[in-house]
Amino acid sequence: MTASVAVDGVLGGLLPPDDRGLLYGDGLFETIRCVHGVAPLWARHCERLRQGCQRLALPVPDLDQVQRQLITLCEELPDAVARVTWTRGSGPRGYAPPADVRGRLIVSVAARAADPAPATDGVAVRMCDTRLSSQPRLAGLKHLNRLEQVLARAEWNSPEWGEGLMCDDEGHVVCATAANLFIVRDGALFTPPVDRCGVAGVARAEVLATQPVALRRLTLHDVASADEVFLTSSVRGILPVRQCAGRTWRPGPVTRSLQAQWRAIGLP
Amino acid sequence: MTASVAVDGVLGGLLPPDDRGLLYGDGLFETIRCVHGVAPLWARHCERLRQGCQRLALPVPDLDQVQRQLITLCEELPDAVARVTWTRGSGPRGYAPPADVRGRLIVSVAARAADPAPATDGVAVRMCDTRLSSQPRLAGLKHLNRLEQVLARAEWNSPEWGEGLMCDDEGHVVCATAANLFIVRDGALFTPPVDRCGVAGVARAEVLATQPVALRRLTLHDVASADEVFLTSSVRGILPVRQCAGRTWRPGPVTRSLQAQWRAIGLP
Numbered sequence: 001m002t003a004s005v006a007v008d009g010v011l012g013g014l015l016p017p018d019d020r021g022l023l024y025g026d027g028l029f030e031t032i033r034c035v036h037g038v039a040p041l042w043a044r045h046c047e048r049l050r051q052g053c054q055r056l057a058l059p060v061p062d063l064d065q066v067q068r069q070l071i072t073l074c075e076e077l078p079d080a081v082a083r084v085t086w087t088r089g090s091g092p093r094g095y096a097p098p099a100d101v102r103g104r105l106i107v108s109v110a111a112r113a114a115d116p117a118p119a120t121d122g123v124a125v126r127m128c129d130t131r132l133s134s135q136p137r138l139a140g141l142k143h144l145n146r147l148e149q150v151l152a153r154a155e156w157n158s159p160e161w162g163e164g165l166m167c168d169d170e171g172h173v174v175c176a177t178a179a180n181l182f183i184v185r186d187g188a189l190f191t192p193p194v195d196r197c198g199v200a201g202v203a204r205a206e207v208l209a210t211q212p213v214a215l216r217r218l219t220l221h222d223v224a225s226a227d228e229v230f231l232t233s234s235v236r237g238i239l240p241v242r243q244c245a246g247r248t249w250r251p252g253p254v255t256r257s258l259q260a261q262w263r264a265i266g267l268p
Numbered sequence: 269m270t271a272s273v274a275v276d277g278v279l280g281g282l283l284p285p286d287d288r289g290l291l292y293g294d295g296l297f298e299t300i301r302c303v304h305g306v307a308p309l310w311a312r313h314c315e316r317l318r319q320g321c322q323r324l325a326l327p328v329p330d331l332d333q334v335q336r337q338l339i340t341l342c343e344e345l346p347d348a349v350a351r352v353t354w355t356r357g358s359g360p361r362g363y364a365p366p367a368d369v370r371g372r373l374i375v376s377v378a379a380r381a382a383d384p385a386p387a388t389d390g391v392a393v394r395m396c397d398t399r400l401s402s403q404p405r406l407a408g409l410k411h412l413n414r415l416e417q418v419l420a421r422a423e424w425n426s427p428e429w430g431e432g433l434m435c436d437d438e439g440h441v442v443c444a445t446a447a448n449l450f451i452v453r454d455g456a457l458f459t460p461p462v463d464r465c466g467v468a469g470v471a472r473a474e475v476l477a478t479q480p481v482a483l484r485r486l487t488l489h490d491v492a493s494a495d496e497v498f499l500t501s502s503v504r505g506i507l508p509v510r511q512c513a514g515r516t517w518r519p520g521p522v523t524r525s526l527q528a529q530w531r532a533i534g535l536p
Contacts, residue, residue: 005285014282015290017273017374022283022353024414025293031361056415057422081361085290088418093299093349093378095414095421095445106285110361133401134437137419145413146292146363147324150356151405153363154325169402177363 004073005108009065019104021087024095025144027103028052029085030202033112033235033267037075039082040266041234042067044202049086052141059103061086066105073109079268081235082109087144112235119259122242122251123162123231125176127220128152132168132175132197140200153177162239163231165223168197172217179233180204182213183226184254189213190222203232206265207258220245228252237262272341273376277333287372289355292363293412295371296320297353298470301380301503301535305343307350308534309502310335312470317354320409327371329354334373341377347536349503350377355412380503387527390510390519391430391499393444395488396420400436400443400465408468421445430507431499433491436465440485447501448472450481451494452522457481458490471500474533475526488513496520505530 007013020026030045039045046063053060066084074080085106091098130152138145152166163176174192175181180201182191191208193215194200207213223229229241229249238259240251275281288294298313307313314331321328334352342348353374359366398420406413420434431444442460443449448469450459459476461483462468475481491497497509497517506527508519 007285013285015285015287017275017281017283017353017376019283019290020418022287022290022355022374022412023297023351024418025412026415026418029291056419083291083361085285087290093351095417096425097418097422099425106290108285130405131403133403135399135401135416137398138415143415144290144293145415147294147406147411147413148403149363150288150292150294150365151324154365157364157367 005106006069006073007106008104009069015106016090018090019087020089020091021085021104021144027085027087027144028056028058029083029142029144031235032070032082032084034070034074034077034080034082034109035266035268036078037071038266039070041202041206044205048142048200048202048205052143055141056143057097058086058088059101061103061105066107069107070109073107077109077111079112079114080109081112082107085144118162118239119237122240122249124160124243125163125165125231125241126156126161127245128155128164128166128177130155130166132166134169134196136196139196139198140194142199149177165244171219173220173223174198176231179231179236179239181218182207182230182232183218183223184228184252185226187254189254190216190218192216192218201232202234203237207232210261228255230255230258237267273374274337274341275374276372277337283372283374284358286358287355288357288359289353289372289412295353295355295412296324296326297351297410297412299503300338300350300352302338302342302345302348302350302377303534303536304346305339306534307338309470309474312473316410316468316470316473320411323409324411325365326354326356327369329371329373334375337375338377341375345377345379347380347382348377349380350375353412386430386507387505390508390517392428392511393431393433393499393509394424394429395513396423396432396434396445398423398434400434402437402464404464407464407466408462410467417445433512439487441488441491442466444499447499447504447507449486450475450498450500451486451491452496452520453494455522457522458484458486460484460486469500470502471505475500478529496523498523498526505535
């Protein structure tokens with residue numbers, strides 16, 4: 001795997017151990033697919049990063065500069081996954097955010113291993129025991145506090161499972177460990193709101209912007225009785241679910257149509 | 269402020285940007301007071317770190333080596349605050365913990381600024397709007413996902429307030445942003461359990477081990493109607509609360525007695 005990284009613009013840079021991203025998870029990130037140096041969903045990543053900065057009272061990074069770094073690191077890769085991490089930077093000991101914040105930018109890039117099988121055949125999805133706690137002040141954000149996802153993802157290591165669904169503390173199904181969830185019933189699209197927990201995925205935002213979708217809390221029964229189920233991820237795209245909650249599906253027409261739309265914006 | 273740091277034993281070391289502590293907050297920390305190179309509560313810090321490693325399925329660091337690094341960094345400081353951070357180390361992209369984990373150890377030390385006033389006169393404590401979300405799988409641990417504490421601590425910047433109390437999602441008072449809470453009523457000690465949220469502080473453990481204390485969920489009314497209220501912190505010690513929830517107190521006999529015990533174990 002080719003991988004390269006820049007810390008505050010310095011290629012191969014390292015991080016000071018007083019960075020608040022490490023100390024407290026005090027920051028945000030974006031995981032961005034880049035095809036031949038182009039990130040088709042770049043504007044949506046910028047939008048989420050801006051909103052995240054506002055909600056965490058972080059300064060907004062220079063997004064043109066971020067984009068230039070991304071392009072420089074990605075341009076020789078036909079298909080890459082970039083991660084942009086933006087932290088509250090260094091500061092004195094203690095939770096209190098420093099008065100004078102100078103954020104720290106980390107951009108890393110790795111070649112994406114092509115694996116068309118999940119998109120073609122769909123993935124088998126399990127249910128995670130680890131639940132998402134309810135925290136409206138952080139819900140929707142792609143922040144650096146991701147231990148719940150780490151614990152949930154650690155519940156399995158068989159490649160048999162392509163993802164795991166996570167429930168909130170009331171038992172509603174919210175999302176997968178690293179993807180959002182959609183179901184189709186009678187031709188209508190539904191996805192859970194992410195106002196109490198979960199991440200407002202960029203691929204989810206793309207679907208919401210181009211299709212009529214109802215935001216609705218979903219039970220496991222809603223998932224199991226759906227006509228189609230799919231996951232969305234900025235890296236993995238539109239992933240049909242072929243098995244979940246004792247049910248199996250073949251990729252359906254709504255999922256296939258969204259996959260075609262995904263390819264049309266430049267994400268093969 | 270004198271400060272020094274070692275990353276995996278290398279003095280002045282820096283951190284690779286693929287450390288999972290930064291990527292996901294995937295790790296633990298301890299904040300340890302060291303007086304003339306001695307950490308009186310070292311055994312309790314080790315115990316919590318061990319438990320945290322077990323619950324997060326992290327390897328346990330070589331605690332003798334950690335102690336040697338601490339002593340080396342602290343020995344010339346009469347009063348120091350050390351932070352030991354232990355992460356799941358570097359790994360490939362994705363939440364799945366690597367199969368072969370090699371943890372990363374960061375030990376940093378800074379001189380402690382002496383301020384006897386809070387211990388003598390007590391601190392004024394406010395109520396934070398940011399609530400603690402309920403997550404039994406992480407409750408009690410001093411892990412690296414601390415955005416709730418950052419948001420709560422960012423609610424004030426006046427030195428008038430020495431701490432802020434945080435409630436759980438049911439409105440029970442659980443702890444301060446960086447300290448645990450005790451109340452005294454009719455000579456009996458009470459502290460909230462930390463089984464759903466909050467950190468099981470090392471200073472709290474010291475009090476629990478040496479006094480009869482009832483674990484009980486506390487309302488704000490319980491706090492306001494208590495005979496004495498105090499906070500515990502491994503760095504700040506036993507801190508009397510002199511003002512909270514519209515009430516004022518003078519440091520009481522139970523608080524004073526615990527402060528004397530604190531000094532007796534070598535924490536001035």
